[in-house]
Amino acid sequence: MKTTKRNITGLVAVFAALQLTVVPAQSQQSCTELFDLAAGALPSLVGDVPTMEALASVAGDPGIAASMSGDKKALKTALKSVDGRSLKANKGDCRFDGRRKRSDGRHDEESVHCDYKARKTGATLSIKAAEGRLTFLDPTRSFQAQSDPDNAVTDTEAAEKIKAVAIAFGLDESQLDYQLADIARVKVASVPLVDGYPDTNAATVQVAEVYAAVPRQVQGTGVYGSRIQASIDHRGQVARMHLRWPEFRVCKGLASSPLGLNVLDRSKVTTAVVEEIGEQWACGTAVGMRSSIMYVPASDVEGPDSGTDEANGSAGREDDGAGGCYVPALVVQVTGVEPLEDSGDLSSPGVEYLLPLLDSGPGSDNG
Amino acid sequence: MRNNKHNNSDTRVVAWLAGALLSAAAAGMLAVSPASANHLEAKMYGVDNWDQDCSGNSLNWSAQVDRWYNEIEDHGWYSKDGRFVDNGMDRSPFCDPDAASPCNDGWRMDDGDAVMIFMHGSDSNNHWRGRLRFDGGAAVNDCWIDAPESGTEYGAGAELYAGDKDMEFLHFSSCNSMDDDNLTNSWRMFRDPIDSPQNGRRLHQADGFHGFMWIGSSLRADYEDFADDAFSVSIKDSWMDNMRRNNMGSNNDDQCPVAMAIGSDRADCFNRIDNERYNNIFSDPSSNGYYCYYYYDGCDPAGDGPFSDPN
Numbered sequence: 001m002k003t004t005k006r007n008i009t010g011l012v013a014v015f016a017a018l019q020l021t022v023v024p025a026q027s028q029q030s031c032t033e034l035f036d037l038a039a040g041a042l043p044s045l046v047g048d049v050p051t052m053e054a055l056a057s058v059a060g061d062p063g064i065a066a067s068m069s070g071d072k073k074a075l076k077t078a079l080k081s082v083d084g085r086s087l088k089a090n091k092g093d094c095r096f097d098g099r100r101k102r103s104d105g106r107h108d109e110e111s112v113h114c115d116y117k118a119r120k121t122g123a124t125l126s127i128k129a130a131e132g133r134l135t136f137l138d139p140t141r142s143f144q145a146q147s148d149p150d151n152a153v154t155d156t157e158a159a160e161k162i163k164a165v166a167i168a169f170g171l172d173e174s175q176l177d178y179q180l181a182d183i184a185r186v187k188v189a190s191v192p193l194v195d196g197y198p199d200t201n202a203a204t205v206q207v208a209e210v211y212a213a214v215p216r217q218v219q220g221t222g223v224y225g226s227r228i229q230a231s232i233d234h235r236g237q238v239a240r241m242h243l244r245w246p247e248f249r250v251c252k253g254l255a256s257s258p259l260g261l262n263v264l265d266r267s268k269v270t271t272a273v274v275e276e277i278g279e280q281w282a283c284g285t286a287v288g289m290r291s292s293i294m295y296v297p298a299s300d301v302e303g304p305d306s307g308t309d310e311a312n313g314s315a316g317r318e319d320d321g322a323g324g325c326y327v328p329a330l331v332v333q334v335t336g337v338e339p340l341e342d343s344g345d346l347s348s349p350g351v352e353y354l355l356p357l358l359d360s361g362p363g364s365d366n367g
Numbered sequence: 368m369r370n371n372k373h374n375n376s377d378t379r380v381v382a383w384l385a386g387a388l389l390s391a392a393a394a395g396m397l398a399v400s401p402a403s404a405n406h407l408e409a410k411m412y413g414v415d416n417w418d419q420d421c422s423g424n425s426l427n428w429s430a431q432v433d434r435w436y437n438e439i440e441d442h443g444w445y446s447k448d449g450r451f452v453d454n455g456m457d458r459s460p461f462c463d464p465d466a467a468s469p470c471n472d473g474w475r476m477d478d479g480d481a482v483m484i485f486m487h488g489s490d491s492n493n494h495w496r497g498r499l500r501f502d503g504g505a506a507v508n509d510c511w512i513d514a515p516e517s518g519t520e521y522g523a524g525a526e527l528y529a530g531d532k533d534m535e536f537l538h539f540s541s542c543n544s545m546d547d548d549n550l551t552n553s554w555r556m557f558r559d560p561i562d563s564p565q566n567g568r569r570l571h572q573a574d575g576f577h578g579f580m581w582i583g584s585s586l587r588a589d590y591e592d593f594a595d596d597a598f599s600v601s602i603k604d605s606w607m608d609n610m611r612r613n614n615m616g617s618n619n620d621d622q623c624p625v626a627m628a629i630g631s632d633r634a635d636c637f638n639r640i641d642n643e644r645y646n647n648i649f650s651d652p653s654s655n656g657y658y659c660y661y662y663y664d665g666c667d668p669a670g671d672g673p674f675s676d677p678n
Contacts, residue, residue, distance in 0.1 A: 041617075122599070124599050126595075133588075135592065135595070135596065137596060137599045137600045139599060139600045139601070142600055142601055142604050142641060143641065144637070144641050145637040145640075145641055145659070146633075146634050146637040146638065146641075180613075180614050182611075182613040182614070184611070184613075184663045184664070184665075184666065185663065185664045185665075186607055186661055186662070186663060186664075187661070187662055187663075187664045187676070188637075188640075188659060188660070188661045188662075189659060189660055189662070189676055189678055190633050190636060190637065190657055190658070190659040191551070191657065191658055191659070191678060192633070192656065192657050193554070193655060193656055193657060193658065197517070198551045198554075198658070200551065200677065200678040203678035204633075205676060205678065207664075208661065211607075211608070211611060211663070213611070213613070215614075224585055225584075225585035225588070229608070229611075231604070231607075231608055239604075240596070240600060240604060240608055242592065242608065242609070244588065280424050280425060280426055281424050282424065285424060288616055288617035288618060288669070289616075289617055290616055290617045300584050333581075333583075333615055333616045333617070334616070335579065335616045335617065335618075335620070335669045336424070338579075338669060338670050339489070339490065339670070341490060341548070341671070341672075342490055342491065342492050342493065342548075343489075343490070343491075344489055344490070344491035344492065344496070345489060346422075346423060346487050346489050346498055347487060347488050347489055347490070347542035347543050347579060347670050348423070348424055348426075348487055348542070348579075349426065349428075349487075349542055349579055349580045349581055349582045350579055350580070350581040350582070350615055350616050350620065350669055351426060351581070351582045351583060352581065352582070352583025352584065352585060352586070353583075354583075354584065
């Protein structure tokens with residue numbers, strides 16, 4: 001069963017028009033064709049002022065997900081969903097630096113950083129609320145190939161599990177983009193070596209875990225780098241879970257500038273894409289391109305003249321955007337020529353580029 | 368660049384003891400404090416800019432590997448023992464002197480305990496090879512570091528053998544580094560066919576990708592989480608969880624992590640790959656009687672077909 005490479009035609013049409021334009025991989029191109037590739041991949045709504053205004057004025061979250069907010073009751077509910085009730089935070093393992101209690105009873109999300117541990121199992125729960133990151137790991141649930149049975153969890157069961165966990169952890173269900181969900185099976189193989197050669201006839205293969213991930217969207221537009229993922233063991237329990245779900249808010253001032261939004265027109269965006277990619281890909285080497293409008297952390301998107309951080313080399317900058325605000329931006333994914341199997345020709349990784357769609361004026365607030 | 372380095376045998380004894388103690392602790396037998404903190408070495412080697420002897424498109428690759436390198440130090444077990452980017456990236460730091468000359472992996476790559484290498488990759492016959500920045504001069508004239516496959520060993524072309532000096536864990540941030548059809552040969556880089564039978568030293572685990580991998584700012588946190596999680600769960604689990612991606616690029620491609628270990632027998636191989644963590648390091652495999660690997664069934668990346676188990 002194929003659970004990956006979702007068919008784009010399966011997406012809701014209006015969202016597809018908004019989010020995504022795909023240009024199939026081509027085998028040859030000239031430099032002019034790089035321009036054509038970029039122009040052809042540009043979503044139809046790039047440069048459309050009403051669309052950008054709508055994206056810039058979308059309502060944000062009322063706060064960080066409840067499980068990361070310092071709300072003990074919410075965390076208890078969350079832990080129950082992953083059978084992690086034995087997790088405890090020792091004194092000093094949970095920091096509320098500069099704690100500020102809000103009117104809704106939650107603590108300020110910037111202040112919560114907790115590490116919970118279960119002494120008996122070695123399970124851990126780490127919450128970095130300022131970054132919108134939560135990690136649950138239970139090593140006792142990891143597949144033990146020598147002794148555990150095959151994992152028989154079905155796709156449906158995995159989908160139901162991650163949905164239940166997401167809700168229990170306080171995620172807004174309307175932001176779970178099930179259409180782009182990923183469910184996959186992890187298998188393990190073993191092969192004996194006889195006289196220095198694999199005896200593949202004696203190999204074994206087992207189904208170890210089921211992986212499920214759901215990316216985030218806000219009113220039909222994807223949120224770059226934000227998702228929930230879990231690995232489900234043969235008992236149907238969550239063995240490990242990663243949540244990257246920062247508080248979502250669009251940067252202030254985008255829509256409230258006296259001059260309105262300064263929306264970059266399509267030709268400017270296309271030129272920026274070509275310049276950006278042309279710096280790193282020689283003519284004829286970039287052959288596949290997908291461009292999508294997404295909400296991207298403002299700190300990841302530079303102005304139109306400065307390029308993205310891929311180009312200007314902000315090595316190691318820990319700017320996943322969490323704790324900051326988001327802007328609608330263009331996410332461009334580029335792939336190179338795919339060499340023939342076993343050919344020995346060079347392969348290049350796929351590369352993501354982030355480009356602005358708005359020319360942020362002096363009134364913008366990226367903080 | 369050899370900070371806080373103990374000699375190799377000391378390191379291995381301490382690491383083994385630490386692993387044994389932690390295994391016991393995991394079984395509820397002992398409580399352990401990391402008394403041997405910071406005694407292990409992490410290294411990163413790779414290329415951002417192919418602007419010298421060897422061609423390739425330049426990318427800001429080190430930005431995401433830095434996240435692994437910074438995080439692995441934060442847990443008190445590993446010191447940063449070398450961040451080698453661009454400078455000196457010819458064949459020498461990666462190749463084994465038994466295989467070619469001049470080669471110096473024993474004092475370079477193989478001197479680390481946990482190492483990540485990043486560079487363009489290639490599926491060459493039945494093995495991975497990595498694209499270097501320098502060709503090593505006229506006498507060497509080689510822009511590739513080649514992992515072994517059957518028929519290329521003993522000086523017949525294979526160059527990369529890991530673990531026969533010190534290394535336990537080798538991570539590839541490189542395309543085609545664990546292609547499905549090459550796995551029947553990938554185990555060969557876990558030992559030096561000449562030295563390992565004599566000194567008993569072998570690589571424990573290698574992690575890489577079937578097909579193309581991806582670079583981008585949203586993937587950087589994956590490298591940090593990989594290092595972070597691998598102190599709490601197995602390195603394999605951490606690699607498989609954090610490096611999986613789907614719906615990438617114009618063909619909705621996957622990013623397909625693969626983790627491989629060797630062991631003296633099947634149980635040993637499984638025990639290693641299922642339980643070794645950055646802070647729970649077993650002694651070196653006493654022999655390579657088995658190899659075992661985890662993969663995503665049917666994972667479909669750019670740069671290769673859907674993962675098909677070669678057995």
